[in-house]
Amino acid sequence: DGGITQSPKYLFRKEGQNVTLSCEQNLNHDAMYWYRQDPGQGLRLIYYSQIVNDFQKGDIAEGYSVSREKKESFPLTVTSAQKNPTAFYLCASSRDSGYEQYFGPGTRLTVT
Amino acid sequence: SQELEQSPQSLIVQEGKNLTINCTSSKTLYGLYWYKQKYGEGLIFLMMLQKGGEEKSHEKITAKLDEKKQQSSLHITASQPSHAGIYLCGADIVNNFNKFYFGSGTKLNVKP
Numbered sequence A: 001d002g003g004i005t006q007s008p009k010y011l012f013r014k015e016g017q018n019v020t021l022s023c024e025q026n027l028n029h030d031a032m033y034w035y036r037q038d039p040g041q042g043l044r045l046i047y048y049s050q051i052v053n054d055f056q057k058g059d060i061a062e063g064y065s066v067s068r069e070k071k072e073s074f075p076l077t078v079t080s081a082q083k084n085p086t087a088f089y090l091c092a093s094s095r096d097s098g099y100e101q102y103f104g105p106g107t108r109l110t111v112t
Numbered sequence B: 001s002q003e004l005e006q007s008p009q010s011l012i013v014q015e016g017k018n019l020t021i022n023c024t025s026s027k028t029l030y031g032l033y034w035y036k037q038k039y040g041e042g043l044i045f046l047m048m049l050q051k052g053g054e055e056k057s058h059e060k061i062t063a064k065l066d067e068k069k070q071q072s073s074l075h076i077t078a079s080q081p082s083h084a085g086i087y088l089c090g091a092d093i094v095n096n097f098n099k100f101y102f103g104s105g106t107k108l109n110v111k112p
Helices: none
Strands: A004-007 A010-013 A019-025 A031-037 A043-051 A054-057 A064-066 A076-078 A087-094 A107-111 B005-007 B010-014 B019-024 B031-037 B043-049 B055-058 B061-065 B071-076 B085-092 B100-102 B106-111
Touching: A004 A087, A010 A019, A019 A031, A019 A087, A019 A107, A043 A064, A043 B100, A076 A087, B005 B085, B010 B019, B019 B085, B019 B106, B031 B061, B031 B071, B043 B055, B043 B061, B071 B085
Parallel strands: A010 A107, B010 B106
Antiparallel strands: A004 A019, A019 A076, A031 A043, A031 A087, A043 A054, A064 A076, A087 A107, B005 B019, B019 B071, B031 B043, B031 B085, B055 B061, B061 B071, B085 B100, B085 B106
16 A cells, blocks of 8 residues: 555654654655644645755744655654644655645644 | 635534535635645545636535636535545645645534
């Protein structure tokens, strides 16, 4: 089955700790994305990558970092510099820009 | 996002009733995507519209893009409890890879 997986589904961290969220896809998609969703709001783009070893900042990149060493994987690190890290994080991929994005099941991060 | 306005924010309908959700932009949309989300889960791609006046249907859900490509509507005929969820529109507003926006979503409840 082709798809996107995110792990873990729930993640709890203490304030001041960095945490890495996993995103893997076996759809052979070139483009991958990370979004953040807060209650009652739409999605906001954190980072995106059009191709391996390349990524660009989205609208709210501060406090986050990513890497794209493999086509299938696009991990997101939430650093201690992110002031309000508690949120629902969604990873997506698409064949290329201009094509529909397919989403993973999401990771709910709670930082206390 | 302010680039895409969705209305209504929430909707409660009786099973069997029809309903319409709107997504509006002040700018030309190069591609308009409709997604459905169950609470705490990822987004499921429904339909993509690209041409002015285009209309697509899937089962009891029909989406249209107006001629000016600034407004889209999602219409559900004879709603069922399985239609309940959050419907989000997303769009390429400027033909630029990182300019993809989502509306804030419409929460739909269908009463049996």
